[in-house]
Amino acid sequence: MKKHIGTLLIIIGIVIITVPLVGRYMANQRQEALMADFLEQSLMIEDTDSYDDLSASLEWGVQEENQEDLSESIEVADPSSLEGDVDEGATEGNLEETATIKQRPKAVAILEIDKIGIKLPVAEGVDLATLKFALGHMPKTAPLGSVGNAVVAGHRSHSFGTYFNRLDEVTVGDTIKVTTGGQTYTYEVYETLIVEPDDLSVLRGSSNHKVITLITCHPLYTSTHRLIVHGVIK
Numbered sequence: 001m002k003k004h005i006g007t008l009l010i011i012i013g014i015v016i017i018t019v020p021l022v023g024r025y026m027a028n029q030r031q032e033a034l035m036a037d038f039l040e041q042s043l044m045i046e047d048t049d050s051y052d053d054l055s056a057s058l059e060w061g062v063q064e065e066n067q068e069d070l071s072e073s074i075e076v077a078d079p080s081s082l083e084g085d086v087d088e089g090a091t092e093g094n095l096e097e098t099a100t101i102k103q104r105p106k107a108v109a110i111l112e113i114d115k116i117g118i119k120l121p122v123a124e125g126v127d128l129a130t131l132k133f134a135l136g137h138m139p140k141t142a143p144l145g146s147v148g149n150a151v152v153a154g155h156r157s158h159s160f161g162t163y164f165n166r167l168d169e170v171t172v173g174d175t176i177k178v179t180t181g182g183q184t185y186t187y188e189v190y191e192t193l194i195v196e197p198d199d200l201s202v203l204r205g206s207s208n209h210k211v212i213t214l215i216t217c218h219p220l221y222t223s224t225h226r227l228i229v230h231g232v233i234k
Helices: 002-042 048-061 064-076 095-103
Strands: 107-113 118-124 135-137 148-153 175-180 183-195 210-218 225-232
Touching: 048 210, 107 135, 175 210, 175 225, 183 210
Parallel strands: 118 135, 148 210
Antiparallel strands: 107 118, 107 175, 135 148, 175 183, 183 225, 210 225
């Protein structure tokens, strides 16, 4: 009898010790889940207007009748003429200067992918006026070379073979170089995928990594899907 009582007391003691530990563990799990949800939501891009602008721009670019107009813009956006003319930040100007910027946006960076032989200017914005002359950095995404997800979009000039025309040839392990603010950052591609046009998950940021996301229409000649290339600075 005494033996049973002793065993029972031991069991009761274990329960008394274990219950708070289990409760604390479950509370920590719930807190971590809540924080993960918060971080995921906070890293999502809420600027859906910019994404709508991007969709409209890409749909314009795949139309055959617009390819000649796009090719003329490509000649104007020759990166060799822009390397020394990179805008380090937004500046205010008069109406005439603003109109000029809309016609030929100021480059904020130069993006190179040796694998597909491109070296192109990157301007701020993803509207039609910007993407006709350059690749576009999506507003409210991370600055290029910084922690977070820097999103860059561009047309596929299938008639004249430039911009992101050959982006589908980029594979995991290839490099993307971005020069901005007097520094060059090298991203390594870690993922490529095809998504629906309304899939905003590809814009999700990162709290501790320097990520770049390249976006263009897919397949060639259409805008039914988006080709996505993710890279990270290691």
